[in-house]
Amino acid sequence: MNAEPVEMLLNMGPQHPSTHGVFRMVLWVDGEKIVDVEPHIGYLHRGSEKLCEGEQYHQIITLFDRMDYVANFNNELVYCQAVEKLMGLAVPERAEYVRVILCELNRIASHLLYVGTIGLDAGAMTPTMFAFRGRERIQSLFEAISGARMMHNYFRIGGVKEDLPDNFERLIADLLPLLKEDVEESDRILTFNEIFLTRLKDVGSISAEEAIDFGFTGPCLRGCGVEYDVRKAQPYSVYDRFDFDIPVGLDGDCWDRHWVRVQEMYESLKIIEQALEQIPEGEVVSSLGRRLIRPPAGEVYVRAENPRGEIAVHLVSNGTDRPYRLKVRPPSFCNLSAIKRLLCESWIADSVVILGSLDIVLGEVDR
């Protein structure tokens, strides 16, 4: 029989467990090689940006919770900062520290989830369980502080909702050593594992110039060796008072992106420890924040470092109690834009790992 080579069309997703949400890729394959990719997004589109135009300023915080549902606090922070900047509102010191502590804890939780899922993508079951145990501990602390495990609605324009609970010091003192163990464990079990290295090293490489052209930010960009972190490049909140490093990779392949994230968890732990030492007593919400929020007409652009990269909010106000327009620059979406470049000419089996190493959250890609 005469077999003719034909290009085959392979549909991956939207219900594929490795697409980390509802994301669909149409792969044109030639044998085991991927020739072309067509990504389809929008399955989780909820019109968040449009919804924001119909909600009052204090209600929008709930929508930001649901945008990047793995890093809720970081999302709330960038929105609150945008409105505060527009209003010229000063946030009490203590609130700033509370925000930083929670954001960094959330960064660790998000990266732990990433470590678990990249393990799954590369074929290892156990790291997921370990990572989720660590993430669960953080979420219990979040529940004690804000009342919810994921959709907190805790940050307010001009501060945070209420002060930390009375037993917070004991809770965090119990949590930090365990968390350190969890991070070290997730590092030890995966990062230098031989099988993991062979699956990730030199897979999905991208050069620094190309990464910048695609608009990469966060660990994906730092994996290529570019030292760029909004927390250092343009410090917001009280990040200029902490001493921490920006881990950078070398080759911009999947393993480098993974390594950068793992190192970032150690850095976050450092920041939390310093913040706990420096946190002052006092008010947690400015008295202005409690009134009806009606910023003056104007527009602001505020950016912050999410676990996934640089998130930015462009807020246009016309002086009413609802925004005129709110545009979000989602880090996952920009990182995902390079999927065609990364997947073409790679193997089918690697496609899952490459997608996993970008660490996308579809809630944020589609909004």
Added chain:
Amino acid sequence: MLNSVKGMMLTLASTFQGLKKPVTREYPKQPTPVQPRFMGFPALTWDNDVDEPFCTGCMVCIRNCPTQCMSASMMDNPLNEEGKSHRRKIVDYFEINLNRCILCGICVELCNFDAIVMSHEHEMSTYERNGDRVDLPALLDIGKKYQRETAWIPPTVLAKAKKEAEDAAKAAAAESEEPAAAAQEGD
């Protein structure tokens, strides 16, 4: 090879740890305890002193709910006419569609009458689409249960007590300073 063995050892170690002290729970049989600040479904509170709900049906929470999942109406309070209650208006009808509620807690934050709380109720699955539309008596039941379980004190009462304690402390501090100042003057 060596690395794989190391990874295996790590897994084995935590297996033994897990056998000694499990991390997971058998959920429905062993309910997970919730934190004191846990935000479950919203519920209405009951004023035991006057025997009526705290809620006056003022609609502040309803106007500020991000999902518009509540509705209410108010009426003249019969107990007020009898002189038993200080509330001139009282809630007549209240409904929350808990299926729509996103547990944000905005209603609790904005209520001026301590009338609504985020209860610890969170297991309320039903089979019908509208099975979680809860009316006034049911909401009050959830609220009463919450009040009983947590020995609930209205937040405004707490805030007032705290302020009074602070004022008293300040007055005491001022008094203890005054005799000292007086003694100095006497010198």
